[in-house]
Amino acid sequence: MHTRTLRKNKNFKYLVAMLLFFIILGIPSYIWTRKNVTTLAGRYNSPMTPIIMIPGSSASANRFDDLVKTVNNKYGEHHSLLKLTVHTDDSITYSGKIRANDTQPFFVVGFQNNADGYSNIKKQARWFNIAFNAIKKRYRFNSFNALGHSNGGLIWTMFLENDFNDSNLNINQLLTVGTPYNFEEKNTSNHTQMLNDLIKKRDKIPNNMTYYSIAGTQLYSDDGIVPLGSVDAGKYIYEGKAKHYTLITLTGNKAQHSDMIASNQFITIFHQYIIGNGVNNPNSPDSKQSAIASQ
Amino acid sequence: MRYTFPDIYNESMQVFFMRIQFNNKLEEKLILGTLKLQKFFIYRVIQRTLLLIFPFALFGSFVKIIQTVVIGKEGFLTDVFPDLSNDFIYRQIDNIATGLYNLSLGWISVIAIFGAAKYTAKHFNRDDQLAGITGVSSLLIIDYTYSKVQTFSFHPQILGMRGLLLAIILGISIGWIFKKTSRPVPDYVKLGGAPSVIERSFISAKPIIVSLLIAMLFSTLINVTYYAEAPGNYINALASEYTSKSPLGQLFKTFIFSIYTLVMSFFGWSGTYSSAGTEKMDTLSTVNLNYALNKHTAWNTPNPFTSSALYHAFATFGGTGAVLGLIIAILIVAKDEDFQTVARWAIIPSLFNIGSGLMTGIPILFNIIFLIPFILAPVANMTMAALAIQLRLMPPSVYPVPIGTPGPLIAFIGTNGSWQALIFSILTIVISVYIYIPFVKMAIKVKELDNLSLEEGVN
Numbered sequence: 001m002h003t004r005t006l007r008k009n010k011n012f013k014y015l016v017a018m019l020l021f022f023i024i025l026g027i028p029s030y031i032w033t034r035k036n037v038t039t040l041a042g043r044y045n046s047p048m049t050p051i052i053m054i055p056g057s058s059a060s061a062n063r064f065d066d067l068v069k070t071v072n073n074k075y076g077e078h079h080s081l082l083k084l085t086v087h088t089d090d091s092i093t094y095s096g097k098i099r100a101n102d103t104q105p106f107f108v109v110g111f112q113n114n115a116d117g118y119s120n121i122k123k124q125a126r127w128f129n130i131a132f133n134a135i136k137k138r139y140r141f142n143s144f145n146a147l148g149h150s151n152g153g154l155i156w157t158m159f160l161e162n163d164f165n166d167s168n169l170n171i172n173q174l175l176t177v178g179t180p181y182n183f184e185e186k187n188t189s190n191h192t193q194m195l196n197d198l199i200k201k202r203d204k205i206p207n208n209m210t211y212y213s214i215a216g217t218q219l220y221s222d223d224g225i226v227p228l229g230s231v232d233a234g235k236y237i238y239e240g241k242a243k244h245y246t247l248i249t250l251t252g253n254k255a256q257h258s259d260m261i262a263s264n265q266f267i268t269i270f271h272q273y274i275i276g277n278g279v280n281n282p283n284s285p286d287s288k289q290s291a292i293a294s295q
Numbered sequence: 296m297r298y299t300f301p302d303i304y305n306e307s308m309q310v311f312f313m314r315i316q317f318n319n320k321l322e323e324k325l326i327l328g329t330l331k332l333q334k335f336f337i338y339r340v341i342q343r344t345l346l347l348i349f350p351f352a353l354f355g356s357f358v359k360i361i362q363t364v365v366i367g368k369e370g371f372l373t374d375v376f377p378d379l380s381n382d383f384i385y386r387q388i389d390n391i392a393t394g395l396y397n398l399s400l401g402w403i404s405v406i407a408i409f410g411a412a413k414y415t416a417k418h419f420n421r422d423d424q425l426a427g428i429t430g431v432s433s434l435l436i437i438d439y440t441y442s443k444v445q446t447f448s449f450h451p452q453i454l455g456m457r458g459l460l461l462a463i464i465l466g467i468s469i470g471w472i473f474k475k476t477s478r479p480v481p482d483y484v485k486l487g488g489a490p491s492v493i494e495r496s497f498i499s500a501k502p503i504i505v506s507l508l509i510a511m512l513f514s515t516l517i518n519v520t521y522y523a524e525a526p527g528n529y530i531n532a533l534a535s536e537y538t539s540k541s542p543l544g545q546l547f548k549t550f551i552f553s554i555y556t557l558v559m560s561f562f563g564w565s566g567t568y569s570s571a572g573t574e575k576m577d578t579l580s581t582v583n584l585n586y587a588l589n590k591h592t593a594w595n596t597p598n599p600f601t602s603s604a605l606y607h608a609f610a611t612f613g614g615t616g617a618v619l620g621l622i623i624a625i626l627i628v629a630k631d632e633d634f635q636t637v638a639r640w641a642i643i644p645s646l647f648n649i650g651s652g653l654m655t656g657i658p659i660l661f662n663i664i665f666l667i668p669f670i671l672a673p674v675a676n677m678t679m680a681a682l683a684i685q686l687r688l689m690p691p692s693v694y695p696v697p698i699g700t701p702g703p704l705i706a707f708i709g710t711n712g713s714w715q716a717l718i719f720s721i722l723t724i725v726i727s728v729y730i731y732i733p734f735v736k737m738a739i740k741v742k743e744l745d746n747l748s749l750e751e752g753v754n
Contacts, residue, residue, distance in 0.1 A: 011626035021646060022703055033708045
C-alpha cells in the first residue's frame with residue numbers, strides 16, 4: 001500500500017535515479033578502494049609541503065631566523081617556523097611552533113655538535129635522520145622541499161643516499177648554497193674520500209627530485225671559503241641521477257660564503273624554486289589548488 | 296481543539312488557521328514562533344537576501360562538482376577513474392571552472408551584502424540601489440589584502456559562503472547607516488518630475504562616506520591582525536592537535552566539534568570540519584590508518600571515534616547537516632512546488648556533498664524550523680554509528696577517502712568496502728529522512744500561512 005502511493009509520487013523517478021547513481025558509482029569505488037588499500041602502503045591526505053632546512057657547520061638552528069622573517073615580510077606570506085636541535089645523546093629539543101593550517105611551514109634542524117670534518121658530518125647525517133623521522137611521524141606530510149647551507153648540503157646528500165627510502169614520501173626540490181662536495185679541493189679531478197663515498201652511492205638519489213646548487217664566487221675562484229670547483233663537483237653525484245641538476249653561480253654584493261643566504265638574489269631564487277610562486281609548486285599558498293581547498 | 300491566535304491576524308486569517316491542524320504543542324510553538332520572527336524586518340531582509348544569492352549558489356555548486364570531483368587532484372572521479380585525465384583538456388576545463396566558481400559561489404558574500412544593504416535601505420525608504428553598491432564596496436574594502444606581491448587581491452575565505460554572516464550583518468548595518476545619516480528619497484514618480492541625479496547622489500553622500508570610512512577602519516584592523524592567530528585558528532588547532540587517549544574523550548570531542556560545525560554552518564559561518572573533507576587528518580586518524588595497514592583490517596583500530604569515522608562518514612551526506620535526507624524528504628512529502636523545484640535542482644550537487652544550493656534555496660540558513668533537524672539528523676546518525684562501532688557491528692572508517700566522494704559511499708570506501716558499513720549508511724539516510732519529514736511539513740505550513748498574510752496585507 002505504502003509503496004503504491006510512493007510509486008504514484010511524481011518524484012519517484014528522481015529517487016530511483018539517485019539510487020541508480022549510487023549503485024553505478026558504488027561498484028567502481030569498491031574495486032578502487034580494494035586496489036588502493038593493497039597497493040598503497042598509505043596515502044595521507046596531507047596538504048602540507050614543509051621546507052626542511054639544515055644550516056652549515058658551526059651554525060645553530062637559529063641560522064635561518066632572518067631568512068624566514070625576510071621571506072614572510074617581502075612576499076607577504078605567513079610561514080611558521082619550528083627549530084629542532086639534535087643533541088649528542090640523540091635527544092631532540094624544539095623551539096618555535098607550527099601554525100595550524102600552515103601548508104608550507106619551515107623546519108630547521110641544527111645539531112649540538114656542529115663541528116666541521118667528515119667524521120662529524122657523518123654523525124650529523126645520522127642525527128638528522130632522527131630529527132627527520134620525528135617530524136615525519138608528527139606532521140605526516142607526503143612531500144617536502146629542502147635547503148642546505150654549506151655542509152648542510154652534504155648532510156642532505158648523505159641522508160638521501162643512506163636513509164631516505166620511503167616510497168610514500170617525495171622530495172620535490174633541493175637547494176644547496178656553497179656546498180663543498182670536495183671540501184677545500186679546487187681541482188675537480190682530485191676526489192676526496194668523502195666525494196668518492198658519495199659518488200659510490202649515487203644510485204640512491206631520488207630520480208624525481210629537482211636539484212639546484214648555488215655557488216658563490218668572488219674573484220672567479222671561490223666564495224671566500226669554498227672553491228667553485230668543490231661545489232661544481234656535486235655534478236658527479238647528481239647529474240643523470242636527479243631529475244634536473246642546475247648549477248647557479250652567484251657573484252657581486254653578498255656573494256661571500258656566509259652572507260649568501262642574506263643576498264636578495266638568493267632570496268629570490270629560494271622563493272621561486274623552494275617556496276614556489278604558485279606555478280612551480282601546486283601547494284604554495286597562492287596557487288589555484290590551495291585556493292580551492294581553502295574554500 | 297481551539298487555539299487562540301495572535302491579534303495581529305484578521306478574520307479571514309483566523310478561518311485559515313482553523314484549517315491548519317497542529318499535530319502537537321512543539322509544532323504549534325515552532326510554527327507560530329517562526330511566523331512571529333518573520334514579522335521582524337531583519338528576518339525578511341535575510342530571507343530575501345538568501346533568495347537573491349540562490350541562483351548563484353546553485354550555479355556555483357554545479358561548477359564546484361566539476362572542479363573538485365572531476366578534475367581535483369584528489370577528487371573522487373580522478374582517483375577512481377584515473378584514465379580519464381588528459382592534461383591539456385584538463386587544464387582548460389580547470390581554468391574555466393575556476394573562473395566560473397570564483398565569480399559565482401566564490402564571491403557569494405559580495406552578492407549577499409548587496410541584497411542585505413539594499414533591502415534594509417528600502418525598508419527604511421532610503422536610496423536602496425546606492426546602499427547596495429556601498430555595501431559591495433565596503434565588503435571589498437574590508438576584504439582587501441595589503442600585499443606587496445599581488446596589487447589587487449582579496450582574502451578569498453571571506454568572499455565565499457564562509458563570509459555570509461559577516462556580509463549580512465554588514466549589509467544591514469549599512470542600510471541602517473543610510474537611515475541614520477540621510478533623508479528619504481523623494482518619490483519622483485508621484486511628484487511627476489524627472490529625478491535629479493545630482494540631488495539623488497547628494498542625499499546619499501553622507502552614508503556612503505561614513506560606510507566606506509568604517510570599512511577602511513575594519514580593513515586596517517583585519518590586515519594588522521592577519522598575522523596573529525585568529526580564534527578560528529585556535530579552534531582548528533584544538534580539533535586537529537588535541538588528542539584524548541580514552542575512547543569516551545574522543546567521542547565527546549568529535550561530537551562537540553561536529554555540533555559546533557553544524558551550528559556555525561547554519562549561520563553561514565565556518566565550522567571546524569568541512570563537508571568536502573579537505574582538512575588535515577588528525578593524529579588519531581593517522582594512527583588508525585597505520586594500524587589498519589599493518590593488520591590489513593579496519594576492525595579493532597585503537598581510535599574508533601575519530602571525526603573521519605563518525606562525522607565525515609555518517610553526518611555529511613548531501614553536505615553539512617545530512618541534507619540528502621532533507622532532499623529525499625521533500626521529494627516524498629512536499630506538495631509545495633517551490634520546495635520541489637529547489638530539491639530537484641539540488642540533487643546532483645548534493646550527491647557530491649555540496650549543499651550550498653539547498654542551503655540558500657529552501658532556505659535552510661537562518662531558518663529556525665530547520666535548525667533542529669539540521670543538528671539532530673547528523674547527531675543521531677553519529678550516535679548510531681558510534682554504537683554500531685562499539686558493538687562491533689561495523690568497522691570504523693580509517694582508509695583515505697577521495698574528496699567529493701558521494702556521502703553514502705564514504706563509509707563504504709573508508710572501511711575498504713565493508714558491506715556492514717554500506718548497509719549502515721543506507722540505514723542512516725532512511726533515519727535522517729524520517730527526522731526531516733515532520734519539519735518539512737512544518738516549513739510548508741509556515742510558508743502557506745506566510746503567503747496568506749502577505750496577500751491579506753497584514754505585513
